[in-house]
Amino acid sequence: MLDIHSHILPKMDDGSSSVEESLKLLRTSAEQGITEIAATPHFYASQYSPQKFLERRAACAAQLLEALTPGLPRVYLGAEVCYFDGISRIDELEALWLQNTNILLLEMPFAKWxxxxxxxxxxIQNRRDTQVLLAHIERYLPFHNSDALQALRAQGVKMQCNALFFLSWRTKRKAVKMLQRGEINALGSDCHNMTTRPPRLGEAIQVIQKSVERDVWREFQRNxxxxxxxGERL
Ligand SMILES: [Fe+2]
Structure with a gap:
């Protein structure tokens, strides 16, 4: 099972603070049945240029890759790109795609868009050969953006949600309904550490398996x- 959103690279962002912590995050993920994980550190255009970001990411990834042991999920590199004005026009957007794909994991502002x-x-979705995947869509729902989400979906934009969407009693029903309707396209733990934001995607998957028809879950995984x-892209 794929975890498409995580902050497991050591000392890269506000996620893992050491190689040891990264290994714990990976081990815990493996125990939950995660076989592949995208390391998606925050990219803020105001902080680093894409080139500088990629250099830092490569250095952090090298430290982690050196320490990897058998049985851990396979790690792919990516970024959680924070929206900024003019993002659709920058040249280096492709460099921020998730490894081996054309997917841009995009974090939107937590306010009405x-x-x-x-x-x-x-x-971005229409002009740049990029598949936009909105990060943790459940976090935008309180801002009454459902119309905006529908409009973007109609343009081909895909949506990722976090494990917690399925684990909180407040949101679980909504999460299941959205997955059944095909409004969720990928899942992420968005794990940052072992204490306040640990990997819990395995638990979320158990909830999903109990709550949706087998065919729906199979189709979700297939896509x-x-x-x-x-091959196959989103
Ligand atoms: Fe994140």
């Missing part, structure tokens, strides 16, 4: 993006 923002996301580089 303006029409201009929605249009800019649609522009997951393939990060292995063997």
């Amino acid at each position: 303006s029409r201009r923002m929605v249009n800019e996301v649609a522009e 997951l993006p393939d990060l292995s580089g063997k």
